[in-house]
Structure formats: C-alpha cells, structure tokens
Amino acid sequence: MRPLHVISATLLCFTASLALAESPEQAIRSSLKAIQPDLEIQTFVASPLPGIHEAHLSGGRVLYFSDDGRHMLQGYLFDFKDGKAVNLTEQIKNRAVAKELNAVPVSDMVVFSPEKPKTHITVFTDPDCGFCQKLHEEVPALNKAGIEVRYMAFPRQGAGSAAYNTLVSVWCADDRRSAMNKAKSREALAPANCENPVDEQLALGEVFGIQGTPAIVLADGTMISGYRPAAELAKIALSVK
Structure with missing residues (x-):
C-alpha cells in the first residue's frame, strides 16, 4: 500500500495541473488571438453538441470550436426535431441583428x-x-x-x-x-x-x-x-x- 502522504502529494499535483490547464474559452480565445488579435468575441457559450463551443461575433456571426481550440467550423448547425430542421445558427444571428438594430436610435x-x-x-x-x-x-x-x-x-x-x-x-x-x-x-x-x-x-x-x-x-x-x-x-x- 502506498503511503498516505505520497497519495496526497499525487492528488495535489493532479489538481494543480487541472488548475493550470486552459478552459475551453481560454483555449479558443488563444487560438483566435494568434490568427486575428482584434477579433472580438461578444458571447461565448457551449453549443448543443457535446465538446463544441460557440463564439458569437458582432453582426450575429457564429464560429464553432472544439473544446481544445484546435478545430473550428463555420456554417449552419441544425436541430432535427419533430420532423423539422431548425437552423440554430440562423436563430442566433437573427437575435443578434435585432439586438444591434434596436440599439440604433x-x-x-x-x-x-x-x-x-x-x-x-x-x-x-x-x-x-x-x-x-x-x-x-x-x-x-x-x-x-x-x-x-x-x-x-x-x-x-x-x-x-x-x-x-x-x-x-x-x-x-x-x-x-x-x-x-x-x-x-x-x-x-x-x-x-x-x-x-x-x-x-x-x-x-x-x-x-x-x-x-x-x-x-x-x-x-x-x-x-x-x-x-x-x-x-x-x-x-x-x-x-
């Protein structure tokens, strides 16, 4: 049996490594900053797809990223429900456009x-x-x-x-x-x-x-x-x- 103090030290090191690991948002922001430093993310949320996050940009534009920030998709995400295809990306864009227009006097x-x-x-x-x-x-x-x-x-x-x-x-x-x-x-x-x-x-x-x-x-x-x-x-x- 391993001594308790050895197990405690191992757990402490594992916890510290998790704390140092980038969150999905940090990883994705790092990826975007490397290629376009002035690109501003207005909202950052988890998408309906496991392991995929949404970066919402101005004008309702949406980019989809893997949690590690290495892979990006640009296009439409559909939800097939009750025999209908709902364009989730278009819904995000419409809400953003309406919000920005409503801000114009x-x-x-x-x-x-x-x-x-x-x-x-x-x-x-x-x-x-x-x-x-x-x-x-x-x-x-x-x-x-x-x-x-x-x-x-x-x-x-x-x-x-x-x-x-x-x-x-x-x-x-x-x-x-x-x-x-x-x-x-x-x-x-x-x-x-x-x-x-x-x-x-x-x-x-x-x-x-x-x-x-x-x-x-x-x-x-x-x-x-x-x-x-x-x-x-x-x-x-x-x-x-």
Missing part, C-alpha cells in the same frame, strides 16, 4: 409610419438602386397594412460615391422624408452636410454581411435580401412573433 433613421404600427421593418437602402425605388413606391401600401418602414443608409459604392452624398443630403435635410421621396424619384437634392449617421449605418450593414440593396430586416432580425412586392412582404412581416 430611431431618430437616426428615416421613418415612414402609420398612426398605429403593428410591426416594423428596417431597410438598408441606396437611392440609385432600381429595386429600392420600386420598394419605396410601395411604402404607402406597407403603411396601410400596419408596417412601419425604417430606412438606414447603405450606399453600395461606399463613402464619397454619388449615392453616399445623396444620402448625406437626405439625412441633413430639414424634412428627411420629403428628401427621401425626392431621392427615390431621382430628383435633384440641394447638397447638405451635417453630423450624420451614414458612415455608421454603412459600417453596420457591412458587419451584417449586406452586399446588395434593398436589404430588409424584419422585427425579429430575419434578413430578406432583395425586393419583395408589398403584399408578400407585409404577410411575412406581420407573421413575425
């Missing part, structure tokens, strides 16, 4: 709203986009259906482009809605400049992975890429819980 947007809205959509828009103009023509129909339309700026050609300058003029106008109506009708706007959120909204859209316009975000964070007719869009928007 409505006063920083150009809003077209009915008297008593039932829900809202947020539209990242470019005044030179043909389908954005088509969607804008249907804003009255969307309002009539009880949907508030919140516009955010997304000049596809970036800062300094003609669309960017037009959007700055819209946001700096005394009457933003009237200016937006003119911009969508391709009417000339009086150039204006002021402190405005166009750059911030463009950057946020890029974080969300938006590449084209109109990019429509429902109240729950679900993103719809491209134009949808008012009747179809209203049905989808009003179905959000």
